[in-house]
Amino acid sequence: MAMRDPHLTNLKGILQKLREDDKPIRDSNPDLQRLCDTIESIFRKGLKKPGSLFGLYNRDYWCWIESLPNYLFNERLNPIFGAAIDTCKTSPKVKTNQGRGRFFIRIALNKNILSVPIEHLLKNPRLTEYWYDPGDSIIGNELMVESLMSLLFWATELKFELNLRNTSFLDQTWVMPVLRHYELVPCKQLGVLIRYIKNRVVVAAIQPGSVAEENNRIEAGDLMDEMYGENLYGNSKGKVPKLLSQHEGWPIYVSVIKVHTRSGKVFHPLKELHLTIQQEFPDFPMPSDRQPIRESTSPDASGEMPEGEGPVHNSSGSAIYKVKYVGRTDVGREGGTCVIEGAIAKVLQEKGKDSSTYQEGEMELAETNVITRNPDGTEEIWRHSYPEISSCGRRVDSVIYFAYVAGDTTCTISKHFHCYVFQARTERDSKTILTSIAQGFGRTTWFV
Incomplete structure (x- = not known):
């Protein structure tokens, strides 16, 4: 050879x-x-x-x-x-x-x-x-x-920044579809007619004047991939209305696989799903190829969620974020970043991904502490000083969930650690909180 x-x-x-x-x-x-x-x-x-x-x-x-x-x-x-x-x-x-x-x-x-x-x-x-x-x-x-x-x-000398949430069609193809993450204004109805085809949620029609139609963010033929950070592939047919009901009054966070690739061609794995929809709805407009997508730094074109209102700041200048406390787990004597992904998975397996069961709260990133309180701020759930926090991070496939690991005393001498898991409102909040925690104490390690 x-x-x-x-x-x-x-x-x-x-x-x-x-x-x-x-x-x-x-x-x-x-x-x-x-x-x-x-x-x-x-x-x-x-x-x-x-x-x-x-x-x-x-x-x-x-x-x-x-x-x-x-x-x-x-x-x-x-x-x-x-x-x-x-x-x-x-x-x-x-x-x-x-x-x-x-x-x-x-x-x-x-x-x-x-x-x-x-x-x-x-x-x-x-x-x-x-x-x-x-x-x-x-x-x-x-x-x-x-x-x-x-x-x-x-x-290894190259820097890759691949979207690890864009995985829904890797079973079928290496061609990466365009995945967009949208934050839509709070409303009771999204304004889309959806059909469940081969365990996937496909948009069959858009209601005129709905939030989904605004700026053509969601189009007929698109595939809804996630909602509020939760995967929709293979879930029950009632998953979408259930999530909307659980988060009533919140902005709607939805991730969509667009019908067209960056080259302007219809994403091939979606074509079979479109044919199935057309058999049920003869008026369904079969998508066709169009001009290539122009890459842009604007939120809608890049797929990044808009900034929104951002965190609230109290009189001392500390940033306060709305979060949901999911739970904690014992990670033993190891407090590094290597335990975080497994700990988050363990807590989510124990608690489930039904966010209505999580404890509502707010997280204050103070000058010397990370403090989690109940929604009205009158009762503390957890308080950890930055020297007690040894690491923080999130899973690559569920980035709306984040966690930090804290010892029973200063992390450099602690022999016992717990991992505390939270759900942020948005992917952006999750990353900002982790960055702030890591900056709060020089010995804290982190990954996003």
Whole structure:
């Protein structure tokens, strides 16, 4: 087998092109799909696929990535790698091994850990040979895997800012749809006619004069992906009205997968859903291709939620945010960021994602403390000084939920930590609160 492989040549060429621009690499980058497709081809080349006796188990590269923690007997698992695996396994938006593997590649690019699973695999030659044919693979070939690792380390010098919430179609395609996050004014009705097709919420029509029609934010043929930070894919048919009822009086926060891609073409996986709608509603206007989307820094074009009113400030100048307290969990002696994603998942599993059951409150980011009170501010729920807080962060797939870890005394000497989980009103609030907590005390570590 030649020591040069076209996949490695392609990967090197794509990375060289990406390095020419100093800007962060986002989903709109035209070379991103080629990069991800090439990485996936390398991961699949020479992969042994015995399958099950009846062909019921379709093995893919995600299978060995997922299994790695079970084989690290005398080796410490990279905590970011471990959190990435957990995120892919628990995400409700990816249902197949292909989708989970693709989600992992996107997380790994963002977190600069793409080489980590291969490093772990190569430390166990028998495991490497179990998964890869040494005569027909790159990862299983001693010489070519060295070239691959050099390129992957090279990739860590690039800054990726991929939207990790845009995962709903990774089971089907590497083409990334346009995902918009909107904050709409409080109202009892959104003004959309929706149909549930193959477990997805598709917009069949828009009510004239409704908040959804304003500025053509939501269009017939769009897909509603999230509402108030909660996934809609695969949920019950009553999920949307239930969420609107639970958040009555709040602004409406909705994430929408647009019918058109950035190139102006109709997003291909939606076409089959549109045909199904047209059978039920003959007047449904079948979307067609149009001019490419012009990227802009305005809120509507970029998909970012508008600033809104922002936090309230009290007489001392402290910022106060409306939040919901979800719960807390014991994380033992470890207070670093590596425990946060798992702790949030554990609390959400125990409490559920029905936000009506969470405790309403407000969070004050004071000069020396983070204080959570009941809605009228008369009773404290939690108070932690910045020296007690060891880390803060949020999950990559549920960014409206955030958390901080605090010890039973100053975090540098504490031997016991708890993780406190909250729900913010918006993704922007969540990030701002985390940034403020991290700035409150120099020893606090954080990630967003």
